[in-house]
Amino acid sequence: MRYFIELSYCGTAYHGWQTQANGVSVQTTLEAALTQRLRKPVFVVGSGRTDAGVHARQQFAHFDLDEPILLSDALVYSINCILPEDIAIRTLFPVAPNHHARFSAVSRYYQYHITRYKNAFEPGLTYHFRPELNVELMNEACQxxxxxxxxxxxxxxxxxxxxxxxxxxxxxWQRSEADLLTLHIKANRFLWGMVRTIVGTMLEIGQGRMTLEQFEQLIVAQDRTIAGRAAPPNGLYLMEVGYPANILEQRVVYG
Incomplete structure (x- = not known):
């Protein structure tokens, strides 16, 4: 039996999604909770890897079991009780054996959040960036x-x-009334570090340090060394992972 998990997490305390030797990851933490609750080894495969400090409003992963499990609100609640407060499972549902959390996904939607003013109640959740930005020019760069x-x-x-x-x-780019500047970006796939580097480069444009002509030239050059520095991870959110409707047909949200 193959099961999909829909979850969210605040990435501040983690060294990214993927299991690694040099720190605690979301994947390792999730596997430990599932293994404890289901009383058998569980290994998960995510829809994609988020870097250290990156957050996910919606992430999907799958795992395989030899025998079916009884899905219920109580099961999801019990796993969430084992997980730390910064990781939450929303639902768990069966899928066909050939459905894959990563390779079956058809889209990913990210947001990057920037604020000009420090917020003591949201440390690590936005990029505090003080300079004034020409958002109209940054949206031309998006085009x-x-x-x-x-x-x-x-x-x-x-x-x-x-x-x-x-x-x-x-x-x-969209500016809200609450002093939040957000990049909305969706694609069928993203490269390693792609969104953060796009943000870092567009901040150069917004400050007048790079022209739109130079921006297009660096895209055509296919040379990472001439793009801007990557923006910090704390402002980046994986918002949505898209799948064909048949994969999500047995999805039930608990709680």
Whole structure:
């Protein structure tokens, strides 16, 4: 039996999603809770890897079991009681054996949050960036971004991928009344470090340190060394992972 988990987490205390030797990860913490509750070893596969300090409003993972389990609100509640406060399972549901949390996903939607003023009640949840920004110019840069499909210039150099092509569905900046500037960006896939590097580069544009012509030239150059520095991880949120409707047909939200 294969099961999908829908969860969310605050990434501040974790060294990213993926299990690693140098720190606590979301994946390791989730596996430990499932193993304890189900009383058998459980190994999960996520829809994608988030870096250290990155958050997820919606993340999916799958795991396999030899025997079916009785799904209920009580089961989800009991696993959430084992998990730390900064990780929460929303639902757990069966899928076909060939449905894969990563490879069956058709889209990912991220937001990046920036504030000009420090907020003592939200440490590590937004990027506190003081300079004034030309948001109109940054949105023009988003329109340039939408015209392209190869984003090698925004990928970390050691990214283990066969190609750097992504299909963007939308990309735009939006300022709220509560002093929050947010990048909304959705694509079929994202490269390692891609969103944070796009944000860092667009902050250069917003400050007048890079022209729109230079921005398009660096995309075409396919050279990470000429793009801006990556923005800090604490402002980045994985908001939504999209799947075909047939995969989610048995999804029931508990609680």
């Amino acid at each position: 340039i971004l939408m015209r392209h499909t190869d984003f090698k210039s925004f990928s970390k150099v050691r990214a283990n991928v066969t190609h750097f092509r992504c299909r963007l569905d939308f990309a735009y």
